[in-house]
Amino acid sequence: MEQTRQKTFTCQLCGLTSPYSYYGQKPPNTRAIVLLEECYVTKDPFSPDKEKFLVLGSTCSLCSMCVCVGSDCSLFYTKRFCMQCVNKHLDQFPHQIQTELAKKKERSKAAVS
Amino acid sequence: MDSDGRRDRWDWDSPHCRAQLDEVFFRKNDYIQTGSPEHREFWAFFDRFQRFKTKKDMCGSVGARGRNGDRDEERKVKGKTAKVDLGLPVEYDARYRINVSVCTRDIEERVGKSEHRSRQRSSGPGDQEISDCRLALLHFLDFNQRQSFGKLAKLRREQKNLPIFQYQDKIVELVRRHPVVVVAGDTGCGKSTQVPQYLxxxxxxxxxxxQPRRIACISLAKRVSFESLNQYGSKVGFQIRFETTRTIATKLLFLTEGLLLRQIQQDRTLAQYQVVIVDEVHERHLHCDFLLGVLRTLVAERPDLRLILMSATINIKLFSHYFSSAPVLQVPGRLFPIQVIYKPIPPEEQASRSEKLDPRPYLRILQGIDQRYPPEERGDLLLFLSGVAEISTIQEACQVYATHTQRWIVLPLHSTLSLAQQDKVFDISPPGVRKCIISTNIAETSVTIDGVRFVVDSGKVKEMSFDPKAKMQRLQEFWISRASSEQRKGRAGRTGPGVCYRLYAESDYDAFAPYPVPEIHRVALDSLILQMKSMGLGDPMSFVFIDPPPAASIQTAVTYLKEQGALDSHGELTSIGTLLSQLPVDVVIGKMLVLGSLFNLVEPVLTVAAALSVQSPFLRSSQNNPDCATARQPLHSNQGDPFTLLNTFNAWVEVKGERGGGSRKWCRRRGLEEQRLYEMVNLRRQFRDLLKSHSLLESEKNAASDGDRGQRRMRLTERKKLHQLKRDHEQQEGSKRKVLKLEEGHDGDMSSGSDTEETSRRKKDKDGPGQNMDIQEVKFKLRHNISELQEAVTVSQDMSSRHQALLKLLLCRGLYPQLAVPDEHNTNRKDSDQVFHTKNKQGVVIHPTSVFASDPEVLLVPDDGVSELGSDRRDSSKHQLLAFVTLLETNKPYLSNCVRVPALQALLLVANSMDSNADCARLVMDGWLEVELRQPEEASKLLSTALSLRGEWERLLLAQLGQSTEMRSAAQGVSRKTMEKLSDRLVRFLLYTEVSYSLRRLTAFQTQNLYIGPQPESELFQGKPPDLNSLFPGAEVKPHPIKGGLRVTSFFTYNCLADSKDLYSECLRTFWSCPNCDLYMPLTPLERMQHEASCRPAGEQQQTGEEPAEGKPGPSSVSSLSRVYHCDVCNKDLTLTSTEILKHKRQHK
Known part of the structure; x- marks a missing residue:
């Protein structure tokens, strides 16, 4: 019964879970594509093509927390950073990213209120 | 210089230039390949990306200075606070946000093979172009990743937000610990999609x-497979009657209740499953109740099996108690608040039974909504009425109001509408306009429409009930239950807060029954009992149902099954019963199939059986359309509705063979719902397979291997193409809903059917021929071999009158005892007032959809054939009966799907009980139809022919069935020749019996005093020793214990009718010569028949083909019929046939 259970990826920030089929930088059947970080990868369930992959998440390059690629949880800028680390070191990120994050914060605030 | 020149020539829009880049980035083995959909998407993306870049570049030159300034600032800040250096690049580049890189040809070349490089350099894209393209590709890949991940995140969010989500662990734990668990949750809690995934x-x-409904099986399998990201791939599937996606890998299967029951029939312990979930148990369908009963015993036998019942929060205790207090997990539903407004209909607006519904209360609500809610606040209205007639009344009135206000689109919804019309309720109304959907209770559970904000509940429902006494279904109007009332109300709160108007008082609501009457209490149980018998569940009376059906109902079913020959007198399955229990159709239809397999009539019988098992393809709404009526005319057969259906199906198959997808138009012109024809062709195929698997049908020579390799390859390529079309369709399915037009409501109008045709034609022209792919046609082609089908159809087309007569007989025997007799005064009645009687129900009429409703003359006894004898006796050789499929009472009792048969011949061949007087000129069939023949001579001749035909028919049928139950022996059970001979004789009997007789339905008084009753033997036979057994070889002839007279066969009792005319006629002998042997002597009618039973025509004697034993060889001596007879007078043992015994005895007188 247990043997058929799949490896599951869980985002430590938002709790999103999904089974993954590959962890690493070179997902199978992707030919010329190389990932720039070690990722949790699954087959893209929304593509009719069986060989398309989907990156679910990876580990934060600073704190090694396992995070999903959702913009609320992490950010990739040459490396993967979880949102907690991004906020901690916001000043080191280029202003384009800073303004973008500030805007997003405002928007989500507006949505809540 | 050189590079400049090349750049001039470079044109991003040129297909040639793009093709050159394709060779770099999208090669045959690349992640994206030239020609794939992604490849097209990329270039579309590329254009957008370039435009975006140009725009940004233009603004960028202004902002460049500011950017530099920022960077300086950034550095300063960094120096002050940061302890950790993240090592991020100084200059921002969107490229750094992408976690993918691509190795393409240019990189490969740069790494190694330089010989290509120089060649490519001379012409083709330069470094700049390649890097532009690469950047766009990276962004494209990133964009796709974001999109897909966004979908995934949304999906997970939705799953998490379902009320049932927080119970996930609890559910799993309960199921682990208990064999049976009840999960109760209301609409929208997510139980149907989530619980299987949790497990x-x-x-x-x-x-x-x-699932109770097929459609739910398909949609749930699709949804669950999607939600679980297809991670289980083919592991989530569905299985319904004609379609399955099940494979060996399937781990979660959605299937109908009926199908699971069929599986239990094959695999009693359901070893193939570890978990069984029964969803929607509260709906209390017949199959569901039965399934629960079967599973209840199974749970005790299989402790490893897990059973989960899922229900709405209705009557939960009932289910829990039934399974020895199984634990219940209750999950809150997710409904928005709904305001309930009681608006009882004032007495002056309440319709009496015969009147049409008064639309005023309904119109007031529409008006009220228009006054109270601004049109820009969206929200549709769903109105529940009891039936189709009510819907069209209210629809008409609402349409007038809608046309006037331009604020409503009125749409009817019920199951007799075409699927296209039903589908309209899902389309979107234009802004400022609301849909007003007027529906039967179909929208209560089966059909879920989003966007409904207002519900109007009439509180009424029409429900089928079964009258076991009249053996009749009845469609009656009832108040709904509180549970249904709540369900209807809930339909207003699915997408937002809503309002429910109840057209009854709150006190009425309180007086409603708490739950609807379960189906098992309302319907005929024939099929259920048959299935129980075949599953070896013992006495149906003692089976522990969750809510046992009335004993009378079970008894009726058992009696009926005995009448049908499916059960023997001890209530055990007969061989035909075993077979019938495996056919997923009504007993009568199943019987037809079995009978048809015997004669060369398999093809038409398959079609008719299939046609009678699905809803009629003839749309009611098109009936009044003169164009449709004219186009339908050639399909009509005045032999009966099954023949019309047969013609229709055959014509459709022909159109399909010639024009393929053009059949859609052909159907529309005739007011036919093509979907039903597709169902028929599928069902037909299933029947054929079933007959084959029971060896009732020779498996034809392997048709697939016929034809040369080329043909096979062609078929294979075509199948591939069709599969692709099917997949394509599945992907785009449900993507977009159409926006309705204001005038849309008009075409549902019943009175102006021609509008429908008009609008649909217009619509069709709008769609291009290419986009207008007919998925049904694709599926049809995948499933059926059209040329095979055409061949089969040709067999049943241009049927000779002989075949037609035989087919009618088969249908009649199948449908028996569902027979109706025309009223004797029909000749004097108007066409529309023709009255018929069945055994148990007097005064029934023909349903307006039947061919006999429009053409009743064919049922009348022609005047020239009538000879008036006295006051009410009409003698003719042309009396007819109707065999019918359904007797349904709505406002009147209606017969539908009728076929006409010659009365006397049919009765003689199918009746279960035939009683005669002494000279056999008076016969009573099944205790309700009286036949009087003028010539006793003819009467006994007919009777004996019928007896011999029936005997032979029965023998062949049993041989055929016996052969199917045993292993197929080398020798065919029934030789073709024997079969042909019998069918020949049957046809002759049916067509060429020209005997004048009267046909009468007995009055109640007459039935009471029908029989002479048991008589002392001495009196009956006047002192003659009743050596009766010797008279009827094979048959055990003895006095009938109740009726009196002599029981000659199981269905024929001689001289039991209280026939005051002459009590002694049985002893009267008249001279008679046997046509088959040279016998000529005075015989009583009984003796004569008995002689005929033993004296076969010379041709047939060889058929029985046994060695003639010793004894007197003579024309009438057939060894098998001879027996040892001890003559007391000569005191000798003689081997004689019964006729010879008779002759012998006479010598001694």
Missing amino acids: LSAGFDYIACT
Whole structure:
């Protein structure tokens, strides 16, 4: 019964879970594509093509927390950073990213209120 | 210089230039390949990306200075606070946000093979172009990743927000610990989609989840497979009657309740499943109640089996108690608040039974909504009425109002509408306009429409009930139950807060029954009992149902099954019963199939059986359309509705063969719902397979291997193409809903059917021929071999009158005892007032959809054939009966799907009980139809022919069935020749019996005093020793214990009718010569018949083909019929046939 259970990826920030089929930088059947970080990868369930992959998440390059690629949880800028680390070191990120994050914060605030 | 020149020539829009880049980035083995959909998407993306870049570049030159300034600032800040240097690049580049890189040809070349490089350099894209393209590709890949991940995140969010989500662990734990668990949750809690997934991810394998409706099986399998990201791939599937996606890998299967029951029939312990989920148990369908009963015993036998019942929060205790207090997990539903407004209909607006519904209360609500809610606040209205007639009344009135206000689109919804019309309720109304959907209770559970804000509940429902006494279904109007009332109300709160108007008082509501009457209490139980018998569940009376059906109902079914020959007198399955229990159709239809397999009539019988098992393809709404009526005319057969259906199906198959997808138009012109024809062709195929698997049908020579390799390859390529079309369709399915037009409501109008045709034609022209792919046609082609089908159809087309007569007989025997006799005064009545009688129900009429409703003359006894004898006796050789499929009472009792048969011949061949007087000129069939023949001579001749035909028919049928139950022996059970001979004789009997007789339905008084009753033997036979057994070889002839007279066969009792005319006629002998042997002597009618039974025509004697034994060889001596007879007078043992015994005895007188 247990043997058929799949490896599951869980985002430590938002709790999103999904089974993954590959962890690493070179997902199978992707030919010329190389990932720039070690990722949790699954087959893209929304593509009719069986060989398309989907990156679910990876580990934060600073704190090694396992995070999903959702913009609320992490950010990739040459490396993967979880949102907690991004906020901690916001000043080191280029202003384009800073303004973008500030805007997003405002928007989500507006949505809540 | 050189590079400049090349750049001039470079044109991003040129297909040639793009093709050159394709060779770099999208090669045959690349992640994206030239020609794939992604490849097209990329270039579309590329254009957008370039435009975006140009725009940004233009603004960028202004902002460049500011950017530099920022960077300086950034550095300063960094120096002050940061302890950790993240090592981020100084200059921002969107490229750094992408976590993918691509190795393409240019990189490969740069790494190694330089010989290509120089060649490519001379012409083709330069470094700049390649890097532009690469950047766009990276962004494209990133964009796709974001999109897909966004979908995934949304999906997970939705799953998490379902009320049932927080119970996930609890559910899994309960199922682990208890054999049976009840999960109760209201609409929208997510139980149907989530519970199976929770169990799958907890490691349970082989889960079956039953649904009351086929459509739910398909949509749930699709949804669950999607939600679980297809991670289980083919592991989530569905199985319904004609379609399955099940494979060996399937771990979660959605299937119908009926199908699971069929599986239990094959695999009693359901070893193939570890978990069984029964969903929607509160709906209390017949199959569901039965399934629960079967599973209840199974749970005790299989402790490893897990059973989960899922229900709305209705009557939960009932289910829990039934399974020895199984634990219940109650999950809150997710409904928005709904305001309930009681608006009882004032007495002056209440319609009496015969009147049409008064639309005023309904119109007031529409008006009220228009006054109270601004049109820009969206929200549709769903109105529940009891039936189709009510819907069209209210629809008409609402349409007038809608046309006037331009604020409503009125749409009817009920199951007799075409699927296209039903589908309209899902389309979107234009802004400022609301849909007003007027529906039967179909929208209560089966059809879920989003966007409904207002519900109007009439509180009424029309429900089928079964009258076991009249053996009749009845469609009656009832108040709904409180549970239904709540369900209807809930339909207003699915997408937002809503309002429910109840057209009854709150006190009425309180007086409603708490729950609807379960189906098992309302319907005929024939099929259920048959299935129980075949599953070896013992006495149906003692089976522990969750809510046992009335004993009378079970008894009626058992009696009926005995009448049908499916059960023997001890209530055990007969061989035909065993077979019938495996056919997923009504007993009568199943019988037809079995009978048809015997004669060379398999093809038409398959079609008719299939046609009678699905809804009629003839749309009611098109009936009044003169164009449709004219186009339908050539399909009509005045032999009966089954023949019309047969013609229709055959014509359709022909059109399909010639024009393929053009059949859609052909159907529309005739007011036919093509979907029904597709169902028929599928069902027909299933019947054929079933007959084959029971060896009732020779498997034809393997048709697939016929034809040369080329043909096979062609068929293979075509199948591939069709599969692709099917997949394409599945992907775009449900993507977009149409926006309705204001005038849309008009075409549902019943009175102006021609509008429908007009609008649909217009619509069709709008769609291009290419986009207008007919998925049904694709599926049809995948499933059926059209040329095979055409061949089969040709067999049943241009049927000779002989075949037609035989087919009618088969249908009649199948449908028996569902027979009706025309009223004797029909000749004097108007066409529309023709009255018929069945055994148990007087005064029934023909349903307006039947061919006999429009053409009743064919049922009348022609005047020239009538000879008036006295006051009310009409003698003719042309009396007819109707065999019918359904007797349904709505406002009147209606017969539908009728076929006409010659009365006397049919009765003689199918009746279960035939009683005669002494000279056999008076016969009573099944205790309700009296036949009087003028010539006793003819009467006994007919009777004996019928007896011999029936005997032979029965023998062949049993041989055929016996052969199917045993292993197929080399010798065919029934030789073709024997079969042909019998069918020949039957046809002759049916067509060429020209005997004048009267046909009368007995009055109640007459039936009471029908029989002479048991008589002392001495009196009956006047002192003659009743050596009766010797008179009827093979048959055990003895006095009938109740009726009196002599029981000659199981269905024929001689001289039991209280026939005051002459009590002694049985002893009267008249001279008679046997046509088959040279016998000529005075015989009583009984003796004569008995002689005929033993004296076969010379041709047939060889058929029985046994060695003639010793004894007197003579024309009438057939060894098998001879027996040892001890003559007391000569005191000798003689081997004689019964006729010879008779002759011998006479010598001594």
